[in-house]
Amino acid sequence: MSELLAGVTLKNQQDVELDGGEHLKGKVVGLYFSASWCPPCRAFTPKLQEFFEKIRKTHPEFEVIFVSRDRSAEELVAYFNDHQGDWTYIPFGSSKISKLMQKYEVKTIPTMRIIRANGDVVIQDARGEITNKGEDAEGLWKEWMAHF
Template sequence: MSELLAGTKLINQDSEELDAGEHLKGKVVGLYFSASWCPPCRQFTPKLTRFFDEIRKKHPEFEVVFVSRDREDGDLREYFLEHMGAWTAIPFGTPRIQELLEQYEVKTIPSMRIVKPNGDVVVQDARTEIQDKGNDPEALWEEWLAFYD
């Protein structure tokens, strides 16, 4: 993702702007497509946060990028700041959001893809994998990495 998103701005939980190309360099990236108004998203987000926190204990190279389907900046920021893990988000209104939705053929939310630096998909349905196998985060991480290299 670092290559694909180079030049794109991200925000972190402290509302600092980061350059995606630099921030994501050397990281295994999960694109999380979600929105505050989506009940299934609100059910999955805490599971993703717990999974993320567990993985990051041993693997600081894991990063999630929130790609919001919210209709207003305030909704995106509230959902991101109050309900999500210590990851990053693409700011509201960034054209890259629509481009990613189209590129990864996201038809429903929540949805999550694990992607390589060039944008190639490693795991098409990471959301289901986290829901089904996330109780053993390390084993799932190792499974993903087997496809990553």
């Protein structure tokens, strides 16, 4: 993913701009396609946040990138700041959002994919796996790492 997002601006909870390539070097990346107006997204986001917090305690190499389908920059930032974890997002209006939606064949939201550094999908339905197995965060993490 660091290769795929080199030169792409990401922002974090502190509103700091980061270079995607640099920020994601050596990280296991989850692309989280979601929006504030989507009820299933609002139901899944707290589960993802809880899973993320558990995993980051022992695996700081895990990073989530919020790929928003919100209708404005204000909606994106409000949803991100108020409801999401300590991860990053691609700013509203970036052409990379539609390219990622197409590349990863995202038809509905919420969708989450776990991606290798080169952009290949490792886990196609990370949302389903977190929903169904996320209580055992470490066990699920080990399952995922067996694919790397």
